[in-house]
Amino acid sequence: MxxxxxxxxxxxxxxxxxxxxxxxxxxxxxxxxxxxxxxxxxxxxxxxxxxxxxxxxxxxxxxxxxxxxxxxxxxxxxxxxxxxxxxxxxxxxxxxxxxxxxxxxxxxxxxxxxxxxxxxxxxxxxxxxxxxxxxxxxxxxxxxxxxxxxxxxxxxxxxxxxxxxxxxxxxxxxxxxxxPDKLAYRYAQLFKERRQGAIALLPSASFAPTGAASDATLKAYYDANRGDFIRPERRVIRFATFDSSALGDRIEPTDAEIAARYERDRAQYGASETRDFTQLIVPTQAAANALRARVEGGASFAAVAQEAGLRAAPVVDASRESLASQASEAVAKAYFSAAQGAITQPARSPLGWHIARIDAVDAVPARTLAQVRGEIATALREEKRTKGLADLAIEIEDRLSDGATLAEVASELKLELTTTRPALADGRIYEAQETLPAVLAPALQTAFQMDEQEPEIAPLQGGETYLVYEVSRITPAATAPLAEIKPQVEASWRMAEGLKRAQAAADRVLKRLRGGATLSAALAAEETRLPPPERVDLTRQQLAAQRERRIPPPLALLFSMAQGTSKKLEAVQNIGFYVVDLENISMDDIADDDPLIAQAKTQLGPVIGDExxxxxxxxxxxxxxxxxxxxxxxxxxxxxxxxx
CATH class of the missing domain: 1.10.4030 (Triger factor/SurA peptide-binding fold)
Structure with missing residues (x-):
């Protein structure tokens, strides 16, 4: 559970x-x-x-x-x-x-x-x-x-x-x-149900008043629907970015620093040697000597190992130090004193007696300070850049905490300070088809939680760049003043009035339908010119195939009505009213072993559980x-x- x-x-x-x-x-x-x-x-x-x-x-x-x-x-x-x-x-x-x-x-x-x-x-x-x-x-x-x-x-x-x-x-x-099986059968049978009818839309725009609305009318509508005219919170953000260029020549390593690093890592730049070899480990020195003698006599190293019931193990890039720690100093000495292609003298470790064929020798000569100067300088420059940026970020954060303004910090560092237009919490510019600069995306959530005049600093691109920003102005979410949105309020009022008239027209159309008229004739009887109805001829199985797309509400209503009935349905966003006329329902029988029955049981089980x-x-x-x-x-x- x-x-x-x-x-x-x-x-x-x-x-x-x-x-x-x-x-x-x-x-x-x-x-x-x-x-x-x-x-x-x-x-x-x-x-x-x-x-x-x-x-x-x-x-x-x-x-x-x-x-x-x-x-x-x-x-x-x-x-x-x-x-x-x-x-x-x-x-x-x-x-x-x-x-x-x-x-x-x-x-x-x-x-x-x-x-x-x-x-x-x-x-x-x-x-x-x-x-x-x-x-x-x-x-x-x-x-x-x-x-x-x-x-x-x-x-x-x-x-x-x-x-x-x-x-x-x-x-x-x-x-x-x-x-129960019978209920599942009836539900599955519904998939074969076919519905025929028509759907008409009575648009609010077709019935919307054309004359100018009085100020009193708009004021009353505005007061009754203030929640429809809420402007979201907007914020203006000021920001600047800085990277290693703000550090100037502070990241350039000096000769003394390069020399000190060379001395610290002298072992790294000294001569080194690694070897590739193929080795055998046997229990006794006599066995090791016998195997070595056979190989020196011309036998294949792999064949000798196979005849002895052993497997020759190859090792690559082994250093003397690693070999001494993993086997023994004696083994390391034997392996690193033999020439390339030679068979080593038997040497002992806790595992037994070792012999090996030296396959390759990779000797690297020591490198002088002059030879590795560029390599060391690059490494020091990157270290100083990373540390310098982090230190500069801490320094700026301390300055801001002590009361310095973002403008003062930007001026001292010669940073370009950018001010955005009023923006929304999702990054869109208010009332514009634009978005905030992408560099602000990581800081957007924080920017919409902080107070004004509280500069923040944040690393970008894994610390390659830093962003310093503040919220310079906050406009809280509030209902917009009527004077500023009067055209929007009037347009909304027209649609609302048009919706009322569309509803009245839908009632008249329904009355004509119930009197025996067709949907086309009932619409034509209206004084307002209306779009023709759309014919529908679908099975539930065809409707279910549209599940990946949202089924239109009037179509869903058509499949929930009784045969010979007509209904109205309000469209979303005051678009208008639908009139749905269901003319005929027909249904076919299905076989007792139809897969739809098992599918119905599977689908209905969770529904029953939810109930x-x-x-x-x-x-x-x-x-x-x-x-x-x-x-x-x-x-x-x-x-x-x-x-x-």
Missing amino acids: LSFFRNFFKSKIGLAVALAFLGLIALAFASADVSSTGAFGGVAGGDRVAVVGDEKIGTADLIRSANNALDRVRQDDPTLSMEAFVAQDGLKQSLDALIDRFAIRGFAKKYGIRAGDNLVNSEIRMIPGFRGPDGNFSESVYRQALAQARITDAQAREDLGTGLLSQQLFVPATFGATV YGEQLRTAMRIEMGVERNEDAIEAVRKQLLGES
Whole structure:
């Protein structure tokens, strides 16, 4: 069971694994529809947003949960503001997730299901994101990850414990869910179902008013839809880069430094010799002498070894020092005193008696300081460049910490200071088809977390270059003033009004359809010229083949309607209304051994399991009892949005 949980957890990457796991329950239940069990008469005080059983959920819990949920969403949409998050029901989903977590803990406690400290500790140690460079659990990495996620150790353990309790409760309830064969047969038969009909779009633009809107009308629309006009947070970044060119001639090695390095590494530049040889090791000196005599008499070294039941082992690039340490000084002396092509005198080591054929001799003469001067200078120059850059970065960081401005540092080092245009957290320039310079990409996340006038320095390209930067201006996310976006508001108002009229027109078209008219005739009866309907003739199997692409909502509606019915459906982004007319449904029988039946059982099993899980969650909430404090929830909403 625990391996199941670990495998699920490990689906994240790097440190995100650890952080996402701490929010596992919030993610798992974010879409749950948790309703209260009655009025909030049992809750006193304004610091509790909900009560689950006897446990109280404080306003601080909800604020933290909402902020953490926003951070997770920003991993996919960095520009999302708290205002937009709340407008998209993010606060409600965060509260629902908290209620579910408290309900799980209360239910588990009531029925004696627990996750002990040892189990929690074991799970923490199994998390890859908490491991240090040696591959083992690191307390410092763990603490650092919690700090980045703004989570305490107690909160992390509580979340992890809740996840383990959830596993113990839900895995047995949902695992291995199956459906009866007859139900699978009926479901499989649906793949052969064919639906014929038509779909028409009534565009909002076709019904949008053409006259100018009054200021009062636009003001009323703007006030009612302020969440649609939120501008994301923008930041202006000033930055400069520097590399070894900023060090000037400080990286050039002196004659004294080159000479000192030569003296330090004199052994490296002295004469050296390595040898390639093929050797045999035998138990006795007599055997070694006999083998050597046969080879000197003209026999092949390999043949002699094979006849003796031995294998001649080749060795390449062996130095005298390595041979002495691996075998013995006697063996090294014998091997390095023989000429190339000769057979060595037998020599003893702890392994036995050695003889060898010297295959090659590679003698390197000693090199003088003049011969290696360029090599040493290059190595010293690289060392001084690396150290000099790191020292300069530390020096600049100290200067900035002492109060120096980025402009002063750039002037002293003769660096080119660049100021960006207002940018979004995802790197795009605000209201422009441009992006920030690529050099800022590694620092972008930090730049959108730091305060103004707090310069930072960061290495680039593995320390080859350094970036020093600051945020010179922050424009918080906020609803744009009406005066600045009046044309945008008016365009949105026109589409909204057009949508209302398109809905009314869709109702008229539906009425004509129910009176016996065709969809084409019902559309033609409208005073506004409308696009012709699109004919549809598809089977469910053909529809399922489109799973890699998103199935259009009106087509999905067509396959969920009853024969001979017509429905309307609002299109996304106020585009208009669809009218879907289903004319005919036909279905063919399938064989009892059709592979679709087995496929249906496989697909329906997890769906049934999910339903069991939903029912169990609902039962837990009902049994524990849930009450909400709407006043406290509203207070949290205002605090998150910065409202008074």
